[in-house]
Amino acid sequence: LRTRADFEAMDAKDPLRCRRDRFALPDGLVYLDGNSLGALPKATAAVLQEVVQQEWGRDLITSWNRHGWIDLPRRVGAAIARLIGAGPDEVVVTDSISINLFKLACAALRLRPGRRVVLSERGGFPTDLYMIQGLSELMDGRVELRLVAADELEAALDADVALLMLNHVDYRSGRLLDMGRLTRAAHEAGALVLFDLAHSAGALPVELRAHDVDLAVGCGYKYLNGGPGAPAFLFVAARLQEAMRQPLSGWFGHAAPFAFEEAYRPAAGVARFLSGTPPILSLRALEAGLETFDGVDPGALREKSMRLTQLFIELIEERCAGFGLDVASPRDPKRRGSHVAVRHAEGHAVSKALIARGVIGDFRAPDLMRFGFAPLYNRYVDVFDSVEAMHAILSTNAWKDAVFQHRESVT
Amino acid sequence: LRTRADFEAMDAKDPLRCRRDRFALPDGLVYLDGNSLGALPKATAAVLQEVVQQEWGRDLITSWNRHGWIDLPRRVGAAIARLIGAGPDEVVVTDSISINLFKLACAALRLRPGRRVVLSERGGFPTDLYMIQGLSELMDGRVELRLVAADELEAALDADVALLMLNHVDYRSGRLLDMGRLTRAAHEAGALVLFDLAHSAGALPVELRAHDVDLAVGCGYKYLNGGPGAPAFLFVAARLQEAMRQPLSGWFGHAAPFAFEEAYRPAAGVARFLSGTPPILSLRALEAGLETFDGVDPGALREKSMRLTQLFIELIEERCAGFGLDVASPRDPKRRGSHVAVRHAEGHAVSKALIARGVIGDFRAPDLMRFGFAPLYNRYVDVFDSVEAMHAILSTNAWKDAVFQHRESVT
Numbered sequence: 051l052r053t054r055a056d057f058e059a060m061d062a063k064d065p066l067r068c069r070r071d072r073f074a075l076p077d078g079l080v081y082l083d084g085n086s087l088g089a090l091p092k093a094t095a096a097v098l099q100e101v102v103q104q105e106w107g108r109d110l111i112t113s114w115n116r117h118g119w120i121d122l123p124r125r126v127g128a129a130i131a132r133l134i135g136a137g138p139d140e141v142v143v144t145d146s147i148s149i150n151l152f153k154l155a156c157a158a159l160r161l162r163p164g165r166r167v168v169l170s171e172r173g174g175f176p177t178d179l180y181m182i183q184g185l186s187e188l189m190d191g192r193v194e195l196r197l198v199a200a201d202e203l204e205a206a207l208d209a210d211v212a213l214l215m216l217n218h219v220d221y222r223s224g225r226l227l228d229m230g231r232l233t234r235a236a237h238e239a240g241a242l243v244l245f246d247l248a249h250s251a252g253a254l255p256v257e258l259r260a261h262d263v264d265l266a267v268g269c270g271y272k273y274l275n276g277g278p279g280a281p282a283f284l285f286v287a288a289r290l291q292e293a294m295r296q297p298l299s300g301w302f303g304h305a306a307p308f309a310f311e312e313a314y315r316p317a318a319g320v321a322r323f324l325s326g327t328p329p330i331l332s333l334r335a336l337e338a339g340l341e342t343f344d345g346v347d348p349g350a351l352r353e354k355s356m357r358l359t360q361l362f363i364e365l366i367e368e369r370c371a372g373f374g375l376d377v378a379s380p381r382d383p384k385r386r387g388s389h390v391a392v393r394h395a396e397g398h399a400v401s402k403a404l405i406a407r408g409v410i411g412d413f414r415a416p417d418l419m420r421f422g423f424a425p426l427y428n429r430y431v432d433v434f435d436s437v438e439a440m441h442a443i444l445s446t447n448a449w450k451d452a453v454f455q456h457r458e459s460v461t
Numbered sequence: 462l463r464t465r466a467d468f469e470a471m472d473a474k475d476p477l478r479c480r481r482d483r484f485a486l487p488d489g490l491v492y493l494d495g496n497s498l499g500a501l502p503k504a505t506a507a508v509l510q511e512v513v514q515q516e517w518g519r520d521l522i523t524s525w526n527r528h529g530w531i532d533l534p535r536r537v538g539a540a541i542a543r544l545i546g547a548g549p550d551e552v553v554v555t556d557s558i559s560i561n562l563f564k565l566a567c568a569a570l571r572l573r574p575g576r577r578v579v580l581s582e583r584g585g586f587p588t589d590l591y592m593i594q595g596l597s598e599l600m601d602g603r604v605e606l607r608l609v610a611a612d613e614l615e616a617a618l619d620a621d622v623a624l625l626m627l628n629h630v631d632y633r634s635g636r637l638l639d640m641g642r643l644t645r646a647a648h649e650a651g652a653l654v655l656f657d658l659a660h661s662a663g664a665l666p667v668e669l670r671a672h673d674v675d676l677a678v679g680c681g682y683k684y685l686n687g688g689p690g691a692p693a694f695l696f697v698a699a700r701l702q703e704a705m706r707q708p709l710s711g712w713f714g715h716a717a718p719f720a721f722e723e724a725y726r727p728a729a730g731v732a733r734f735l736s737g738t739p740p741i742l743s744l745r746a747l748e749a750g751l752e753t754f755d756g757v758d759p760g761a762l763r764e765k766s767m768r769l770t771q772l773f774i775e776l777i778e779e780r781c782a783g784f785g786l787d788v789a790s791p792r793d794p795k796r797r798g799s800h801v802a803v804r805h806a807e808g809h810a811v812s813k814a815l816i817a818r819g820v821i822g823d824f825r826a827p828d829l830m831r832f833g834f835a836p837l838y839n840r841y842v843d844v845f846d847s848v849e850a851m852h853a854i855l856s857t858n859a860w861k862d863a864v865f866q867h868r869e870s871v872t
Contacts, residue, residue: 074518083522090518098509098742106688107485107501111494111821119689146737148711149560156599172723177712177737180725184710188567189600197723271738277517278530278741299595300559301588310825312583312608314591326557326588327682330689331509332743410522414721 052365052434060430066354070427072342073275080409080432080439085249085389085422088275088339097338101331122333123302123324129340130274130283133348134247134266135257140291142320143270143283143333144302147248150267150284151181153296153323155213157286158242158265159193160295162212165241169206170215172197173222178215178246200225203232207239213265214241218256219249219387222414224359224379226250226387230261237262242290248272251283253355253388253425255348258285265290273388273424276336284323291319300325342426351425356383358423358433359390365437366392373444378418389422396449400440403449409439463776463845471841477765481838483753484686491820491843491850496660496800496833499686499750508749512742533744534713534735540751541685541694544759545658545677546668551702553731554681554694554744555713558659561678561695562592564707564734566624568697569653569676570604571706573623580617580652581626583608584633589626589657611636614643618650624676625652629667630660630798633825635770635790637661637798641672648673653701659683662694664766664799664836666759669696676701684799684835687747695734702730711736753837762836767794769834769844770801776848777803784855789829800833807860811851814860820850 061067073089075081081089105113114120128138144150155168168182174197182195198206207214214236219226229245236243244265250256252273258266264287270280286294295316301307302324305315316322360383366375378391394400394417401413411421421436443449472478484500486492492500516524525531539549555561566579579593585608593606609617618625625647630637640656647654655676661667663684669677675698681691697705706727712718713735716726727733771794777786789802805811805828812824822832832847854860 074514076519079521081521087517087522089521090513095510095513095518098513099506102501102506102509102688102746103485106498107506108487110490110492110500111498111823112816113689145556145560146711148737149556149709152709176715176718176721176723179723180710180712180715183725184708187706188708269738277513278524279738279744281740282737295598297595297599298560298563299591300557301591304587304591307587308826310587312587312590314594326559326693327680327690329692329740329743331746332740333690335513335742405523412522415719 054431054434057430057434064354064430065350066346066425069342069346070429073427075427078408080435082409082411082421082423082428082432082436084424084428085272085420086412087278088272088424089427091275091339091342093341094277094335094338097334098331101334119328119330122330122337123328124321126333126337126340127283127320129337130251133256133343134251134268134285135255135259136285137259137288139319140288141283141285142323143281143336144324144328145282147246147267147269147282148177148181149298150282150323151178151215151246152185153298154244154265154267154284154286155182155185155215157294157296158213158244161242161290161293162240165210165212166192167194167196167210168213168215169196169198169203169211169241171200171203171217174217175221175246175248178217182215200227204235207235207241209240211239211241213244215244216246217249218245218247221249222378222418222420223391224387224389226385229257229263233261233263249387249389252343254352263287270336270339274336275339275342277332277339280336280339281329281332286320286323291322294322296323298325302326302328346426354425355388355423358425358428358430359383359386359388361430362390362421362423362433362437365433366440369437369441370444388425389420392419392421393417394419399449400443403443404439407439407443409436465842465845468841468845475765475841476761477757477836480753480757481840484838486838489819491846493820493822493832493834493839493843493847495835495839496683496831497823498689499683499835500838502686502750502753504752505688505746505749508745509742512745530739530741533741533748534739535732537744537748537751538694538731540748541662544667544754545662545679545696546666546670547696548670548699550730551699552694552696553734554692554747555735555739556693558657558678558680558693559588559592560709561693561734562589562626562657563596564709565655565676565678565695565697566593566596566626568705568707569624569655572653572701572704573651576621576623576652577603578605578607578621579624579626580607580609580614580622582611582614582628585628586632586657586659589628593626611638615646618646618652620651622650622652624655626655627657628660629656629658632660633789633829633831634802635798635800637796640668640674644672644674660798660800663754665763674698681747681750685747686750686753688743688750691747691750692740692743697731697734702733705733707734709736713737713739757837765836766799766834769836769839769841770794770797770799772841773801773832773834773844773848776844777851780848780852781855799836800831803830803832804828805830810860811854814854815850818850818854820847
């Protein structure tokens with residue numbers, strides 16, 4: 051039987067163990083929700099003080115040039131590019147995943163005239179589906195969202211499909227799709243492919259270029275540690291950029307925003323996917339979040355993440371057998387992202403009871419508890435401590451007492 | 462002849478004079494660009510420290526409920542509503558002006574089937590026009606942007622016009638449109654009306670309800686003091702909300718975002734105009750900016766603003782006569798917003814020379830200098846000091862020496 055000391059020993063040998071010191075995690079808390087809201091980097095508060103007091107407060111409007119505010123969407127995009135296997139000129143930070151999906155879906159449909167279908171997986175993250183529904187309604191049915199089960203995706207790639215739009219890691223089960231195989235299948239069918247990297251960027255190496263992916267979006271507030279509601283990013287393969295046009299053509303995506311021309315002319319490259327004035331405070335916070343990855347090999351993150359999730363699954367099954375738990379994530383770590391989903395008929399109450407004991411995961415109706423392992427700051431002892439808390443709750447029926455107020459947390 | 466002491470005396474009698482103490486303006490600087498980037502409120506830094514350290518850092522994901530993050534788009538919207546003559550349930554803070562214009566234009570066109578024209582003013586703020594151009598291109602011409610001169614707007618309101626979209630205050634000249642008259646004209650022609658309040662919200666009382674305006678957008682980073690790239694707001698008259706649908710239908714605009722339903726169902730009321738996850742840090746900074754208006758009567762702001770701009774025009778014409786300056790703003794203060802535009806053939810160099818002397822305005826090609834007066838923090842002596850600086854520069858040709866690096870500032 052494994053003891054806490056065994057997990058402490060794993061932490062002692064963890065090449066990433068010092069990274070946790072970069073985060074302001076409360077003592078005694080086991081935080082397993084970095085897949086929903088990344089922890090606060092210690093450096094962020096000082097970065098925000100500087101941008102607020104010195105740049106905004108003292109240098110005011112001149113900071114757009116003096117402090118490079120104007121370049122932030124591309125500069126922060128380049129910092130993300132390294133984590134997702136993209137070139138520095140292929141990524142820009144702007145808007146939200148929802149808005150960016152709309153831009154990219156419109157641009158993709160325009161590149162595939164005569165094809166009207168966006169193909170996606172039934173049960174994919176809702177906002178992704180809602181945005182295509184909104185587009186379809188706007189276009190009066192000339193765009194169609196086609197939803198199928200994951201194992202039917204390839205068969206559904208017919209000559210009507212303009213875009214295959216997928217969640218790289220499923221937000222519920224944590225299942226990781228085979229990016230290379232699905233991209234090849236889309237390309238063979240003449241379609242473009244778009245991956246939503248919300249649950250993979252920053253948790254595992256994403257090889258967009260190596261897999262010849264066309265388009266991607268992702269979020270700044272999960273594994274990238276950019277803070278609540280941090281702006282999102284989008285990726286457009288360099289080979290496609292000049293041919294693409296998107297309809298949310300705001301002035302920051304113009305070739306000469308400060309010429310105040312009457313007609314829109316798209317900026318060169320990925321900057322044409324910008325729209326309105328960029329959110330400077332949020333961009334600087336996200337940049338500080340990304341600095342927690344400096345010098346880290348994404349492969350090392352993946353290795354640790356796979357071990358953490360594997361140990362969690364094994365320990366749940368060893369320690370909590372007979373309590374009605376059911377692991378809903380793939381057993382093969384190569385087919386799993388960085389969170390583990392566990393079903394329990396009383397999952398909502400169990401999740402509350404865990405929070406009351408200082409183990410923060412989250413819950414997705416009707417019965418799914420999610421536990422995210424952020425390899426930059428989660429420890430092997432977090433695996434042990436969370437499973438011990440789970441055991442204590444289930445073995446004493448303590449969840450029945452959980453009368454804790456807790457609204458559903460955010461994706 | 463008026464002396465600096467005369468202006469000091471006006472400041473001494475100014476009922477708003479203590480408000481300046483709420484802002485962290487650098488000593489010795491005459492800041493006349495609050496129409497581009499509002500000054501930093503002193504309270505903002507502490508608010509951001511709290512949201513970062515306590516809410517994000519300590520309470521993490523639970524803050525969506527515990528600290529009311531989930532309600533921020535509507536709560537901050539309600540704080541703006543007071544300044545623009547709207548009901549608290551008619552305004553929400555989200556995205557950028559560009560994105561919000563797209564949502565509202567689509568929703569308006571849907572309410573006026575058979576009408577395909579968005580009518581606007583030639584020379585209006587570029588991003589507003591670009592967004593409708595993007596929509597028109599996406600809709601393959603089934604939406605048309607029609608641009609006419611301001612005095613031709615009413616004549617152009619024919620049976621094809623679905624939406625009249627206007628800048629309340631012109632970003633260059635500062636000209637203020639007659640909201641009531643144009644709204645009545647639009648309604649008589651069967652069109653809806655949308656005002657962009659970027660240069661009026663927070664500077665003068667905007668009476669959306671009193672004038673029966675349908676739709677509006679506005680920006681958080683100018684007179685509302687929300688910080689660089691602060692999120693924008695949108696207004697939808699209560700009487701229209703339930704009938705409106707917008708295509709950027711992200712999960713935060715869903716009736717039950719955390720039910721993770723497959724099909725989009727719009728939220729009740731103005732919340733259906735939300736899209737992605739709201740930017741919490743920026744929303745809290747904007748909320749702090751809005752608190753600088755607490756207890757201030759918008760009418761008092763307007764009165765001071767009109768006096769400041771009127772005195773500036775008079776003093777420019779008295780002190781700087783013969784130097785090739787030409788006031789490009791309306792002379793009637795009732796037809797003017799809160800900034801004054803002044804033409805000079807060497808305006809770019811003069812603007813740089815002013816900045817080198819600590820007078821911050823901005824410049825719009827080819828020859829327009831803009832001077833914004835934010836009645837919450839600008840003083841009567843700012844009028845005097847800026848005109849004295851202008852006189853010193855023009856009378857000595859000092860602008861010829863201005864070799865100061867200065868990229869164009871933002872809107």
